[in-house]
Structures are given as C-alpha cells and as structure tokens.
Amino acid sequence: MGILPKHVSRLRSWLLTPGTSYVPWILLGPNFILIVLFMLGPLLLLGRISFEGYQAGHGIIETWQAANYSKFLFDPFYRQVLLGTLVLGAEVTALCLLLGFPLAYALSRARGLKRAVLYFCILMPLLTSTVVRTFGWMILLANNGFINRILVSLHLTHRPLRLMYNVTGVIIALGEVLLPFMVLALDAALLNINPSLYEAARNLGARGPRIFFRITLPLSLPGIVSGCVLVFTGALSAFVTPTLIAGARMKVMSTIIYQQAMALLDWPFGAAIAFVMLTTILILLVSSLQVTDRWRSA
C-alpha cells in the first residue's frame, strides 16, 4: 500500500498551518537528513542487532532473541561490571559534589577580577581534551610519581601507594575530569538565589550554619540534581580515563563495549550493553526530573 494523496495533503496541511511557509522546512532539511541518516538510523540498526546472535567463526546470526541482554544482566562477571560501573559513577559523583560545592559557593560570591580568575581556572580544564588531562594524571599517579614522592618524603607512607591500574586512580582522575560540570551547574543555581533572603535571615538572627542548611542548600537543590546527573552520566559513559588509568585491570561498561566492537567483533552483545547504558541514563534523567518537579511544586 503506497502513500495515498489524502495522506500527503493531510501532512501538508499539518506542516503548513495558515501564515507559515515552506522556507523553514527547507532550512531544516539538511540537519534532519544528517540526524536521520547518521544518528536515528544507526541507533535503530543497533537496537535490532542487539537481539541478534553471534557465533565465533560464523559471525552474526540473524535471529530474534534476548540472550545478549540476559547474558549481560545475569552472568556474574558482567553483572559485576554493571555494578562496578554504577558504584564508580556514584563515587565520582559524591567526590565532585563534595569538592564542587565549596568552589561553586566561592565562585558565585566572587565579583570582578576574582570571578574572572576563578572562572578561567574552571574553564581551562574543560577546553583541554580528556586524553591530555588523563595523561597528566598518569604522570602524577605513577608508583614513582609526584604524589607518591611527596607522600614518602613526608613519611606519610613507607612504600608508594598503588594509585595507577586500580579504581582509586580512576576515581581521582575522573573526578577531576568531570568536576567543572558540577561547579558550573551549582554556580548557576547559587546565582539564582535572591541575596535579600540571606539578609532577611541574618536580620532575623540566623547564623552561618543555619543559613546554609535552611536557605543555601535547599534553594540550590535543582543545581545539585542537574550537576549530579551530568557527572553521573559522564562517569557512566567515560571511556578514555578508565582505559588509560585502569588498563586491563578494571572493566567498565564502555570499555566492554569497545572490546566487543573492536577485538571480539561480537557486535550484538556490544549493542545490548550499549542499550543497557542508554536505559540506565534514561531512568536517571526521568527520576531526576521528578525530583526537581516535586521540589518546584512543594
């Protein structure tokens, strides 16, 4: 059954409500083609492939099965990877929130040159590629690296701490990579707080901690939520930092996807892991939106 003229005319009357023209659709055309051909199409194909089978030596087998998903979710090794990635995301998010809040607070309070300098220090890392920054961490975290030499010379430790090729190093480096996103999200929220609220609280006799817990913290909640979502998503999908810092010692979701795609060529399994990652992020986004909605209506 082809497309009937009726459908065409209905589509045309939907696109061109009175007073509008063809021009915007022509302008949007190239971008739609780009997105459909190189994003939506490939993602649909990836979704289809995630239900296909794979046999070493034979390659991809065309079937419909959910074996790839059940393998990733129920096999002990892969379940450990999933849990490990989620825990890593939570740890990095906690670290960023802990370090981001004081910095964002100072940034939101600073004016003029001080704010410009602070801003520069927070933006400079964002403009530097993740590969370069992770390379810097590899130099710092090595067994005979700067951090270990300082620790040994201060007699805080006898032997160098193992910071490379384990999860500690990944948390330290990934926290640094994602910290600017947290600071910028928190800064935006803190700047939105009306300064007269602080004055009112002070006039009513409230002191530092009380002002912080009754005004600053609750009113910056939307920024905390969006910063945490940004950082958690970034940690969940991080590839460069875990690969370079942890090497083969620690597998996260994205390094497993890479391995399936490039070394083992089991694309159906890689596709299934990719969709588990997307679903996790989607659940996270939806629940965070609900948190902020509830906060707004409360």
Place this chain on the structure above:
Amino acid sequence: MKVALRLVNVAILCYLIAPIVVVVATAFGSRAYPVFPPHELTLVWFLKFWATPELREALRLSATLSATSTALATIIGTFSALALVRYRVRGKAVFSVVLLSPILFPAIVLALALLVAFQRVGLTQTFRGLVAAHTLLITPFVVRLAMASLAEFDPSLEEAAQNLGAGWWRTFSRITLPLILPGVLAGALFAFIMSFDELVVTLLLAGPELQTLPIRIFNYVQYSSDSTISAISTCLIAVWLIIGIPVYARFLSVRHSGRG
C-alpha cells in the same frame, strides 16, 4: 572559618589544574619520559614532535577533518537556527531537542551505532565517514550559539528590509548574517575544537590509515610514556586557550546544561 574555606578552595583549584600544569611542565623537562617536576629545561621535545612524520601527518589529517566538518556543520547549523528562531514551525520544541540530541548520547554508544551502520554501506575507515560522524557531533554547538545570537537581535530589521523589497537571500546576506556572524563564528570555533579533540567515535571508525592526532596520543599514552606527547599536548593547550576562552565565555552565557 573564612580562612579555612579559602584554603580548601585553593586545594580544590590545585586538584583541578594539576594535570594540565604537569603536562605543560614535563614538556620542557630533559628526560625522555615525563618527570614532574622537571630538573633541566629543554625544547627538544617540541622539535621532536615536529620532526616525527607520523605525528605531523596526524596533525594534518586532524586539521583537514575538523575544518571540513566545521564548514559543513556551520552551514547546516546556521540554517537550522534560522528556521527555529525566525519562523513559525509546528513542533518547534521537539525539533530543538532532536537537533541538539547528538551531544546527549554517550559517545561510545553513537560510535558503535555508526560502526555497525557504516560497515553495511562501506563508510568505515573512510575520510567521508569520519566527516559525516564529526559533522553530526558538532552541529548542535553551532545550532545553539546561532540560536542565541538570533534571539538577541530585533526581527524588525529583517522585516524592514523585506518591506523595502529585499528578497529572502538579500535579507539574509545583508542583514541577518552580518548581525549573527559573531555568534556563528564562536559556534564554528567551538565546533572545531570539539571535532579536533574527538576520540571515541573516531577510534571506532578510523582504521589504521586514518590516525588522527587524538588517536595517536591515545595509542602512545596507552603503551608508553614519552615527553613528546607532553610537548604535543602543550601546543594544543596553548592554541585552545587562545581561541577558546572568548568562545567558551560566550557559550556559557547561553548554555543551560552541559555535557558529560
């Protein structure tokens, strides 16, 4: 209390810029492998970077790829922004999200999707395939900055031009484009940086013949530690700082959410 907070913040700032300081410092160190802090200063690693053919080739490839993708993204993105800001379009909110969506997906997921799709049409390990992928990834930045510029100026200027008899193209080229040019240029520069630094998608699609600079750095760093990499990184940091800071300031003034 105030002093304590200030000390804490100085420590956090040190943490934030530590890796950059280390990379720049080791680029001038005299050892063949990066040691921080460096003992003697030298420029030999910068000369070695320039004297290594495969690194120079990688730099050339990266520059060509990013320039081509940026040119395409700038045209496509500016037209989209124009359509979304200046015209009444059905489902405008949905289309805005769709057009900005490539930066929301994890790079590794898009990379695998493109690998699977490109394999079927023979676009893997081709320059054209990389241009398509990079254009997809960087167009949202142009759209966002061009939309912000368009929203800033008064549409009555365009209406006046059209009332005086100027056609669509004449209005666009004489009025609209000159006024939004700063925003479009900022978007293009930002898109160029993003394309030049892109690693994950390129890594899956490139193959052995198309090794961009980020891929070379990534491979070097993965298997060996070399002061030449510090020198390359220092060059990139310097260039990005010079062209990037004004662009980023503009980007931030219009952005509502970032990207992980």
